[in-house]
Amino acid sequence: MRVPVLYRAYVALSMVLVPFVARATVKKLQRADVPTYRAHERLGNATENRANGTLIWFHAASVGESLSVLALMTRMGEQLPSAHFLITSGTATSAALIEARMPPRCVHQFAPLDAPGPLKRFLRHWQPDAAIFVESELWPQMLRRTYASGATMALVNARMSERSIASWAKRPRLAAYLFDVFDLILTQNDAMAEAMVRLQAPAPKVARGQNLKSFAGPLPQDHDLIFEARATLGHRPVWVAASTHAGEEQGILAAHKRLLEQHPDLLLILVPRHPERGDEVLQLISEAGMSYSRRSSGDLPSGEVFLADTLGELGNWYALSDIVFLGGSLLPIGGHNPFEVAQSGATVLSGTHVFNFAETFSAMEAAGAAGLVAGKEDIPAQVNRLLNDTNARAKAIVAAKTFANGENSKLDTIAARLIKALKLT
The missing domain is CATH 3.40.50.2000 (Glycogen Phosphorylase B;)
Incomplete structure (x- = not known):
C-alpha cells in the first residue's frame, strides 16, 4: 500500500519534536516519583530482558484500558502456557496498578514515544510475535513499524468518539493505511464495527467483540x-x-x-x-x-x-x-x-x-x-x-x-x- 503524504509529514514532524516531547514526558514521570531509568523507557530504552520464546505485547493508555486487559492476558496465558507477555502504558498511575495485578510471565514497560528513535529501540529489543492494541490507541508510527517488524496485530475493545470518527473520515487514505495492519479488530458494539468499516478497516477482519472491562475481575481488597x-x-x-x-x-x-x-x-x-x-x-x-x-x-x-x-x-x-x-x-x-x-x-x-x-x-x-x-x-x-x-x-x-x-x-x-x-x- 502506498504511503500517504500525511503519514510522511507526521513522521518528519515527530523527528523534529521528539527531543522536546521526550524531555517533558520524562519530567512528568519523574514528578510522579518514577525513577529516571524507568522514565527513559519512554525513549525506547528497555529495563527488563526479553524472555525466550513467544512474546505477546499489549498496549493500552489509561488506567481503565490497562486493567481491562489483565484478565484477557491471564486467560491467554492459560491457553498458551509457554508464552510471555509485555504490557505498556503511559502513566505512573497505570504502571502502579498494573504491576500490582499482573498475571504470571508478564512485565510492564512505559510505552515508547511515537517517533522513529524510541520505536526502533523498543522493537529491536522486544521483538514481539504479536501485538494487541486496546481501545483507541492508534499511534501511526507505532502501528506501521510494529507491522513492518513482522508481528501479527489486533485491535481489541475498539472505540472512538464521534469527533474522532469524523476526523478519521476526513483522512480516508491515512485511515486505510493504518487499519490495514490489523489481522483482527474487535469492537465494543455493532455501531463501532460499522464505523470502523466506513473508516476503511478491512471488513472481513472487523467484528463485534465484548467490552473487556466486563472481565476485569473484582478489585483487590485489604x-x-x-x-x-x-x-x-x-x-x-x-x-x-x-x-x-x-x-x-x-x-x-x-x-x-x-x-x-x-x-x-x-x-x-x-x-x-x-x-x-x-x-x-x-x-x-x-x-x-x-x-x-x-x-x-x-x-x-x-x-x-x-x-x-x-x-x-x-x-x-x-x-x-x-x-x-x-x-x-x-x-x-x-x-x-x-x-x-x-x-x-x-x-x-x-x-x-x-x-x-x-x-x-x-x-x-x-x-x-x-x-x-x-x-x-x-x-x-x-x-x-x-x-x-x-x-x-x-x-x-x-x-x-x-x-x-x-x-x-x-x-x-x-x-x-x-x-x-x-x-x-
Missing part, C-alpha cells in the same frame, strides 16, 4: 483494612460515590445533605476519580458544612463524609456498602465501569451520560442490575429507596452479580479467537 473500617462504622448505613469528576461533587454533596435529614447517621464515601484533586474536593466538603475524615491522612471512615483520596483502595470502599453511585455520568464524560461494582456485591447507580458503556448499562438496566438517575436532583430519591427497601436492594445486588458472572464466561472465547487470528498456535 481484608484487614475492611475489618477495621467495619469495626469503626458499627451499624452505620453507607453509600459510595466513586470516580467522581470536577463539577459532580457539589451535586453529590447536596444529595447527601438531603439524605442526612432522613438518615442522620448515614456516611458518604466520596472517591474522586483523580486522587490528586483531594484538596479541591475537601474544600467542597468543608463549604457544604459537613464533618469529614480523609484517607490520605490515614483516617478510617468517620464523620458525615469520608474522602477516599488514595490510589488502589477502591475495592475496600465498595466492600463497605451495598449502594454505589458511579461518577463521570452526571456530566457528558461517558461513565465508568459498572462491572467492578457488580462484582463487589453492590448495586449500581449512575447518571445518564454513559456513552462509553451505553450497551452495558442498557443490558444491566433491563436485567434489573443497574439504575440510572435522571440528574443530581434525583440521587437522594434513588439512594433513599435502596436504603429503605431491603428487598429491592438485595434483588438488585443479585441481578448485578448474575449479569457480571454471565459476561465473564465469554472470556475464553475471545482469548481463543485472538490466538487463532494472531497465529499463536
Whole structure:
C-alpha cells in the first residue's frame, strides 16, 4: 500500500519534536516519583530482558484500558502456557496498578514515544510475535513499524468518539493505511464495527467483540483494612460515590445533605476519580458544612463524609456498602465501569451520560442490575429507596452479580479467537 503524504509529514514532524516531547514526558514521570531509568523507557530504552520464546505485547493508555486487559492476558496465558507477555502504558498511575495485578510471565514497560528513535529501540529489543492494541490507541508510527517488524496485530475493545470518527473520515487514505495492519479488530458494539468499516478497516477482519472491562475481575481488597473500617462504622448505613469528576461533587454533596435529614447517621464515601484533586474536593466538603475524615491522612471512615483520596483502595470502599453511585455520568464524560461494582456485591447507580458503556448499562438496566438517575436532583430519591427497601436492594445486588458472572464466561472465547487470528498456535 502506498504511503500517504500525511503519514510522511507526521513522521518528519515527530523527528523534529521528539527531543522536546521526550524531555517533558520524562519530567512528568519523574514528578510522579518514577525513577529516571524507568522514565527513559519512554525513549525506547528497555529495563527488563526479553524472555525466550513467544512474546505477546499489549498496549493500552489509561488506567481503565490497562486493567481491562489483565484478565484477557491471564486467560491467554492459560491457553498458551509457554508464552510471555509485555504490557505498556503511559502513566505512573497505570504502571502502579498494573504491576500490582499482573498475571504470571508478564512485565510492564512505559510505552515508547511515537517517533522513529524510541520505536526502533523498543522493537529491536522486544521483538514481539504479536501485538494487541486496546481501545483507541492508534499511534501511526507505532502501528506501521510494529507491522513492518513482522508481528501479527489486533485491535481489541475498539472505540472512538464521534469527533474522532469524523476526523478519521476526513483522512480516508491515512485511515486505510493504518487499519490495514490489523489481522483482527474487535469492537465494543455493532455501531463501532460499522464505523470502523466506513473508516476503511478491512471488513472481513472487523467484528463485534465484548467490552473487556466486563472481565476485569473484582478489585483487590485489604481484608484487614475492611475489618477495621467495619469495626469503626458499627451499624452505620453507607453509600459510595466513586470516580467522581470536577463539577459532580457539589451535586453529590447536596444529595447527601438531603439524605442526612432522613438518615442522620448515614456516611458518604466520596472517591474522586483523580486522587490528586483531594484538596479541591475537601474544600467542597468543608463549604457544604459537613464533618469529614480523609484517607490520605490515614483516617478510617468517620464523620458525615469520608474522602477516599488514595490510589488502589477502591475495592475496600465498595466492600463497605451495598449502594454505589458511579461518577463521570452526571456530566457528558461517558461513565465508568459498572462491572467492578457488580462484582463487589453492590448495586449500581449512575447518571445518564454513559456513552462509553451505553450497551452495558442498557443490558444491566433491563436485567434489573443497574439504575440510572435522571440528574443530581434525583440521587437522594434513588439512594433513599435502596436504603429503605431491603428487598429491592438485595434483588438488585443479585441481578448485578448474575449479569457480571454471565459476561465473564465469554472470556475464553475471545482469548481463543485472538490466538487463532494472531497465529499463536
